[in-house]
Amino acid sequence: MLAQAIELLRDRSLPMLIEQEIERVILGGEYAPGDKINEQALALRFGISRGPIREALRSLDRTGLIDTIPNRGVFVRRLTAAQAAEIYDVRAALFALAGQCLAIRASAADVERLRGHVAAMDEAVARDDFETYITENFALHEAIVTRAGNATLATHYLALVKQLRLYRTRNLMLADSVQASNEEHREMVEAIAARDPARAYAAHFNHVATAKIRLMANHLT
Template sequence: MLDTPPIDIVRTQSLTSLVQREVERLILTGELAPGERINEQHLAARLRVSRGPVREALRGLEKARLVEAKVNRGVYVRELSVEQALEISEMRGLLTGYACARLAASSTAEQRARLAQLIETMAAAIAAGDAPAYYEHNLAFHDALMDYAGNARAKEMYDALVKESHLSRRKSLFSARAMAESNAEHRVILDAIRKGDAAAAREAGERHIVGGRRRFLDAIGMAEMRPG
């Protein structure tokens, strides 16, 4: 396994939670690849911990859908089929649409200003051809949307879906054109929110994810799976 620094004992939180966070990090960054087996003993030795906390952490990650456990056969980083990835994206779209509708119904001036600011930052990233920066601020924009919507449960579900979507082997490397398209949709969303048009905001939020899915499929050359 990989060279991560061992975890030190902290009395205010359990080793399990630390292991869980660390393994989650390894998965989300791709250091542990989808389909890869996670060896309990090696992982425990790596983190200078016994197998107990490791097993508990893996059980948690299993429920979070980041790993799959096969009885007597070990735990594997979950692999996402294209179909599963699309389902996840559809659910993200649903939640995003919901959040947009809620914001259209009630949002503060500061919230709208913050969203506008993020859109401008993304525009700057596109102009600079800085895809990683775009990616980062895009995440922040969607986080803000879900945050401001005021439904904690919705945000948690959304966050879980985003984590899960990282299991997709295909890294979403956007072209400049795709980024521009995406950010234009962000503007449509914000406009609808500003107008207080909940139905339009919802539609724009859902469309945005559908558009993201299309851009994703185009990027991996599976345009034929476009939603019909």
């Protein structure tokens, strides 16, 4: 019975593990937007059959990271500027709500953690260290939405961030505005620290809305 239970658990968890690994590869830039994903190549890479690969790809299709095109195959999703702008609008609303919620319930430890991310980004800007800046930027946003006390909000927000990740990384690295962006982060965190939900809502909404403007400006240049 135990062996059967272990095998059942393995069968159920393997596609999830493969999904996480394919997602990591995509978000890490090994596959670019528009690239075709070869099931057989992935099966050989991971040393498994194609069944778990197909299941993982179906899940990634549902999250919006890939597109399955009948009679053509599976491709990394290529967002248009218009699609990215729409996602930013939804992100702004969700992030504003997260900031509002966290301003009500944040602990002293939460505030200290958020301030730590902002300080780390200040240091990264001073060193022209974009890689660290981007890592800390993602960590700050994730900390805010996961501590807001609304699991549904966090799930949808993080899914949107994954869809935008390649767009956002390129935008952050091209835009000469990381210092201004981190000042926006500082205002968000201080609004949370002040336990001011209205101020936090506005700061979080404006941060994402401004990021959208930067994205559109870079797209047009």
